Amino acid sequence: MRLILTAAFCLALTVPASADQWRYEGGSTPIAWFDNGDAQFQFACRGGVLAMGFWVRKPDKGLSGASATSLAITPDPRGSTTLSGNTSFAQDMPLVHLDGSSVIVRGPVARQWARIAQNAQETIRVAFVRAKAGGGFDPVDPNVFGAKGSKSAIAHVLEKCG
16 A cells, blocks of 8 residues: 555656646746746746746737837736736847747846746736827736746745845
8 A cells, every 4th residue: 555655655756747827947947937838927036136037939920020119017906818906017128039028027026026927826917008098008928827836836946036
């Protein structure tokens, strides 16, 4: 019986985490990340500085031609694409274009967003945003990430980044 329990425990350690859960990777660059297939959202500690990254694999055509944009995060959004009262923004960041559009944010905004992501109950929506001509914002390439496991995975990164 003991052998069966040991084998089951070892098997559980080798089975990959559920696809709808945040992951933590240690090493010289601790990373907490979630990949939904269309985009990836992550927090990493590089040189003791917290960085938040967001990558979209197939960006909107209007976004792919932009040189800078704003980014929005909404914990536990109501509705699929609208921005709500609990949306936080990171303004005017340069974009990096490789196989998709990506943005990296460091410092206080990354820390604020780490706390927002940790406190989300079910989902986290991240989107590039552009200003509307008449005021307000339009979300571009909104992506939803599950919040399961975000609290502990991001906590590991924050431990390294102080």
